[in-house]
Amino acid sequence: MIIYGAKGKSLKAEPFEGKKCAHCGNTTQFAVPVVRYIHIFFIPIFLIKKTAFLICGHCKKQTEAKDFEKEIKVDIKEKAYENTKLFKYFIGLLVIPAFVLFITLVTGM
Ligand SMILES: [Zn+2]
Numbered sequence: 001m002i003i004y005g006a007k008g009k010s011l012k013a014e015p016f017e018g019k020k021c022a023h024c025g026n027t028t029q030f031a032v033p034v035v036r037y038i039h040i041f042f043i044p045i046f047l048i049k050k051t052a053f054l055i056c057g058h059c060k061k062q063t064e065a066k067d068f069e070k071e072i073k074v075d076i077k078e079k080a081y082e083n084t085k086l087f088k089y090f091i092g093l094l095v096i097p098a099f100v101l102f103i104t105l106v107t108g109m
Contacts, residue, residue: 028057
């Protein structure tokens with residue numbers, strides 16, 4: 001039995017300047033990266049989607065990056081992924097062939 005599927009995860013938020021909250025007018029907002037990836041046995045294989053949303057530091061209202069104008073949307077995504085390492089979402093591309101090679105070598109001798 002192979003356990004596989006797609007999983008979504010929100011990552012570490014980064015402070016975002018330059019946009020007021022549409023709900024309360026607060027200027028302290030956070031850009032939150034959200035990734036969606038394919039996994040096999042809970043090992044991430046590859047990333048299928050990279051999105052982001054803004055969350056207000058005061059009223060917690062969430063607004064998806066896609067709901068903003070193009071320039072702001074790009075800024076939000078850049079800020080959200082500024083300190084995010086996405087390498088680990090491709091780790092399965094290394095681990096699984098290495099595992100298959102190991103099994104082949106062990107059982108083939
Ligand atoms: Zn707000």
